[in-house]
Amino acid sequence: MDNSFKKIVSEGLASLSSVFSSNKLSNSSLGVDIGSSSIKVVQLKKKNGKAVLETYGVLSLGPYNNASVGAVTSLKTEDIARALVDVMKESNVTTKSAVISIPSLSSLIFTISLPNKIDESQLSKVIPIEARKYIPVPITEVSLDWFIIPDVAESAETDGISSSVVEPKIEVLVVAIHNDTLSQYQEILKKTDLHSDSFEIEIFSNIRASLNHELAPVMLIDFGASKTKVSIVEAGIVRIFHVVNRGSQDISRNISQSLSVTFEEAEKLKRTVGLDAKADEKVEKIARLSINYILTDINSIVFAYEKKYNKNISKVFLVGGGSLLKGLLEVAKANFQAEVVRSNPFGKVEAPAFLEPILEASGPEFAVAIGLALRQLS
Numbered sequence: 001m002d003n004s005f006k007k008i009v010s011e012g013l014a015s016l017s018s019v020f021s022s023n024k025l026s027n028s029s030l031g032v033d034i035g036s037s038s039i040k041v042v043q044l045k046k047k048n049g050k051a052v053l054e055t056y057g058v059l060s061l062g063p064y065n066n067a068s069v070g071a072v073t074s075l076k077t078e079d080i081a082r083a084l085v086d087v088m089k090e091s092n093v094t095t096k097s098a099v100i101s102i103p104s105l106s107s108l109i110f111t112i113s114l115p116n117k118i119d120e121s122q123l124s125k126v127i128p129i130e131a132r133k134y135i136p137v138p139i140t141e142v143s144l145d146w147f148i149i150p151d152v153a154e155s156a157e158t159d160g161i162s163s164s165v166v167e168p169k170i171e172v173l174v175v176a177i178h179n180d181t182l183s184q185y186q187e188i189l190k191k192t193d194l195h196s197d198s199f200e201i202e203i204f205s206n207i208r209a210s211l212n213h214e215l216a217p218v219m220l221i222d223f224g225a226s227k228t229k230v231s232i233v234e235a236g237i238v239r240i241f242h243v244v245n246r247g248s249q250d251i252s253r254n255i256s257q258s259l260s261v262t263f264e265e266a267e268k269l270k271r272t273v274g275l276d277a278k279a280d281e282k283v284e285k286i287a288r289l290s291i292n293y294i295l296t297d298i299n300s301i302v303f304a305y306e307k308k309y310n311k312n313i314s315k316v317f318l319v320g321g322g323s324l325l326k327g328l329l330e331v332a333k334a335n336f337q338a339e340v341v342r343s344n345p346f347g348k349v350e351a352p353a354f355l356e357p358i359l360e361a362s363g364p365e366f367a368v369a370i371g372l373a374l375r376q377l378s
Contacts, residue, residue: 223322275327
C-alpha cells in the first residue's frame with residue numbers, strides 16, 4: 001500500500017481535525033457500519049501480528065421504525081443508538097473502542113483539475129473555492145479534505161493531441177462531509193458509551209476490506225438497500241464515485257406491488273428466488289428490471305471512464321448485502337468485460353475453519369465493518 005493511499009484511507013482524512021485521527025485505545029477493535037436498513041458490527045483483535053475475528057453481527061433497523069426487516073429507515077439519533085446497543089449486546093461485543101463509518105450518501109466525493117502551476121501552499125485557498133461548484137450547501141456547513149492524486153502513467157496522447165501541447169493539470173480528490181452528520185455520529189458515540197476519535201467514509205473501508213494492492217483500474221459496486229454506490233479505483237486511488245438511485249429495497253417493493261403481496265413476503269421471494277427464472281419466472285423478471293437499470297447506469301460510468309483515461313477496468317468487486325442476490329454474480333459476469341468476483345473481506349482475518357463457508361457467503365455484507373476494524377488494528 002503506497003503512502004498516499006494510506007494517508008487518505010488509514011489516517012481517515014486526518015486533516016478533518018481529531019475527529020479523523022487513528023484510535024489505538026484497545027487491543028480489540030470494533031467496526032460499526034450504520035446502513036439505511038441495518039447495522040453491522042465486527043470485532044477483531046491483533047494476535048501475533050494478525051487480525052483475528054472475535055465476533056460479528058447484524059441487526060435490521062426496520063423494526064425500530066415500525067417497518068419490515070429489509071426496509072430502508074430514517075431513524076432518530078436515539079433510535080440508532082438503541083439499535084447499536086442491541087446489536088452489540090446480541091453479538092457479545094466486549095470492546096468500547098470503535099470506528100464508525102460515514103455513509104457515502106452523507107458525503108460528497110469528487111475530483112477537480114487545477115493548473116499545474118498552482119503551488120501546493122495555495123491549495124488551502126483554491127480548493128474550497130473550486131469545491132463550491134460541486135457542493136449544494138454553503139461551504140461553511142461542511143468539513144473538507146483533499147488529496148493530490150499521484151501522477152500515474154498516462155497515455156502519450158490525449159484525444160489525438162500530443163501531451164506536449166496540453167497544459168498539465170493537477171488532479172485533486174476532494175471529500176466533503178456535512179457538519180451535521182459529524183455531530184450526529186458524535187452523539188451516537190455518547191449514547192452508546194463507545195469511545196472513538198475516528199470516523200471513515202464507507203468507500204475507503206470497502207477498499208481496505210476488498211482490494212489487495214491492485215494497481216490496474218478496478219471497480220467496486222456496493223449494492224445497498226436504498227442506493228448502489230459505484231467506485232472506480234486505480235492504484236488505491238478513487239478516480240470515480242457515482243451513486244445509482246436504485247437498491248435492493250426497490251426489488252422487494254416492486255415484487256410487493258406487482259404480485260400484490262406484503263413487503264415481508266416480497267422480501268422472502270427476493271432472497272429465495274432472486275434472478276433464478278427456474279424458481280419463479282415472474283419474480284425473476286421483476287428483479288431483473290431493477291438490476292438492468294443499475295447495470296445500464298454503471299455501463300455508462302465505465303464507458304466514460306475508459307474514454308477519458310484510455311484504460312480498461314481489469315476487475316469488478318461486488319460488495320454490500322444486495323450483492324448476495326441469487327444469480328446476480330452470473331448476470332454481472334455476462335455484463336462486464338472483466339473478471340467479476342464477490343468481495344471476501346473475512347479472508348483478511350483469521351477465524352475458525354468451520355466458519356469459513358458461512359463467512360465467505362456473508363462477507364460482502366460486512367465489508368465496511370471489517371474495513372473499519374482493520375484500520376484500527378493497522
